[in-house]
Amino acid sequence: MNETALIIETIVKAVIVVAVVAGMAGFATFIERKVLAFMQRRLGPMHVGPYGLLQLAADGIKLFTKEDIIPQHVVRPIFMIAPVIAAVTAFVAMAAIPFFPEFTLFGYTVHPIVSDINVALLYVMGVSSVGVYAPLLAGMSSANKWSLLGAGRAVVQMLSFEVVSGLSVLAPIMMIGSLSLIDINDYQSDGVMSWLIWKQPLAFLLFAMAGFMETNRSPFDTIEFEAEVVSGYATEYSGMRWGLFFIGEYANMITISVLVSIIFMGGYNSLWFIPGALMMLLKVSFWIFLFLWVRAAWPHIRPDQLMWVCWKVLMPLAVVNILITGLVLV
Amino acid sequence: MELRDFQNRNINPGYIFFEGETKPTNGWESFKRVFKRSIKGELFVGLWIVFREMIRFDIHTVQYPAEKLEMSPRYRAIHKLLRLFESGSERCIGCGLCEKICISKCIRMDTHVDEKSRKVVSEYTINFGRCIFCGYCAEVCPELAIVHGNEYENASEQRAHFGLKEDMLTPLDEFKAKKQQEFPGFGALSDHANETVKQTPLAY
Numbered sequence: 082m083n084e085t086a087l088i089i090e091t092i093v094k095a096v097i098v099v100a101v102v103a104g105m106a107g108f109a110t111f112i113e114r115k116v117l118a119f120m121q122r123r124l125g126p127m128h129v130g131p132y133g134l135l136q137l138a139a140d141g142i143k144l145f146t147k148e149d150i151i152p153q154h155v156v157r158p159i160f161m162i163a164p165v166i167a168a169v170t171a172f173v174a175m176a177a178i179p180f181f182p183e184f185t186l187f188g189y190t191v192h193p194i195v196s197d198i199n200v201a202l203l204y205v206m207g208v209s210s211v212g213v214y215a216p217l218l219a220g221m222s223s224a225n226k227w228s229l230l231g232a233g234r235a236v237v238q239m240l241s242f243e244v245v246s247g248l249s250v251l252a253p254i255m256m257i258g259s260l261s262l263i264d265i266n267d268y269q270s271d272g273v274m275s276w277l278i279w280k281q282p283l284a285f286l287l288f289a290m291a292g293f294m295e296t297n298r299s300p301f302d303t304i305e306f307e308a309e310v311v312s313g314y315a316t317e318y319s320g321m322r323w324g325l326f327f328i329g330e331y332a333n334m335i336t337i338s339v340l341v342s343i344i345f346m347g348g349y350n351s352l353w354f355i356p357g358a359l360m361m362l363l364k365v366s367f368w369i370f371l372f373l374w375v376r377a378a379w380p381h382i383r384p385d386q387l388m389w390v391c392w393k394v395l396m397p398l399a400v401v402n403i404l405i406t407g408l409v410l411v
Numbered sequence: 412m413e414l415r416d417f418q419n420r421n422i423n424p425g426y427i428f429f430e431g432e433t434k435p436t437n438g439w440e441s442f443k444r445v446f447k448r449s450i451k452g453e454l455f456v457g458l459w460i461v462f463r464e465m466i467r468f469d470i471h472t473v474q475y476p477a478e479k480l481e482m483s484p485r486y487r488a489i490h491k492l493l494r495l496f497e498s499g500s501e502r503c504i505g506c507g508l509c510e511k512i513c514i515s516k517c518i519r520m521d522t523h524v525d526e527k528s529r530k531v532v533s534e535y536t537i538n539f540g541r542c543i544f545c546g547y548c549a550e551v552c553p554e555l556a557i558v559h560g561n562e563y564e565n566a567s568e569q570r571a572h573f574g575l576k577e578d579m580l581t582p583l584d585e586f587k588a589k590k591q592q593e594f595p596g597f598g599a600l601s602d603h604a605n606e607t608v609k610q611t612p613l614a615y
Contacts, residue, residue, distance in 0.1 A: 116465070119464075119465045119468065119470075120461040120462070120464055120465045121461075121464070122464055122469060122470055122471045122472075123470065123471070123472050124470055124472040124474070127474060374458060374461065374462065375458070377461045378454075378457040378458045378460070378461045379454060379457060379458075394445070
């Protein structure tokens, strides 16, 4: 009986996470267009609904009703499965992320995490890394040189940033001694000064940069940069398959925002009079805004510069950071 | 100036040559360059500028069908044929200068002499498929009869629309309602024309 209840609870949580995050990802596209427009002195979408709010629905209808074109020379099964990998890995990674502090609903304590596993951070980073198979397979099966270039860049970028993100997050893990995101969150429960961003500023910077690379956001959007590789791996995609890539990208943005908030910025601990859930929302919103802000302000870098900066600058810095952390801990 | 002066490619005087950045020669210098570039803070200047523009909210979008820009009087859109303010008859005297000067040869006019032995314009068309809106016709017109309007929304079902005489000529009812504006734009007299023009002495 108890097991059945657990299974039902988990399924409900999973459905809620997928539904809410997919909705937020859709809303993030609207926010992105608005914020970019305001930063460039434009108005952005204005005509569908009040202040363009229903643009979201219009885009959704367009994506769903568009013909799903599968070009002639593509490798059909791989071409069709690749976008699913992008969306699925993005959502599966959220299984081990605690979004909010636990709360009581109708006398029943709810833990807003689908599955509290003790290697949560490892799991999230592992699943996110699997996500790179989406651009890789999509690009290689597309029978299009731009897609192939995009796939190549995806692998190059993946090889570069994975090292940095893994090494940079190692130092906080050494301090906390646990991979569980709940433990990491609880470690920073004594107000702002206990946030890990003060103890590990370098790791924070490196992890944030790796996060930008992982989500393919500018300034590291080399794998789908229009001016160089048309649309990269997604060139041949249309309709909802392309939409899956899109949702995957925005879901990844949300995952990275939540991860950075939990690991370095105090997570869902309440602060002064602000409750924990609101703190979490504020931090995640700030990070999403930062993603858009950076996109509006900064030019992107070349793939060779990206590799150079990852291997020759960021990785040594991460190693030095680990070394110093280890020395201090000992 | 002789031909030799033009053939002189020596551009030294007045020019400052920029040789490019000095390239780092050893490891320490390239490290210093990386450090300087990383610390410089130009990235944050960029962030600040876009953020400032967002807060200022000085939006330059014109939401076109709802809002329209006011066109300058010198804007050269679809032509208009004006009427005399005194009598309401057409200003055009059929001199044919506009037809003559038109460089894309898109103006076509037919004139005849009526029973009062006055020249009248029976047909006046502009082929807007060929018109380049150079404004020569309005400039050359001695009567300020053909002028450029401000009407830039000229999508139509027919090629010939806007270009016939009855399209361009101020309608009589509109004229009687005193809606015809004097044209201040291309080819018109300036406000202080009287001061700048010397009157013709009668003795000539």
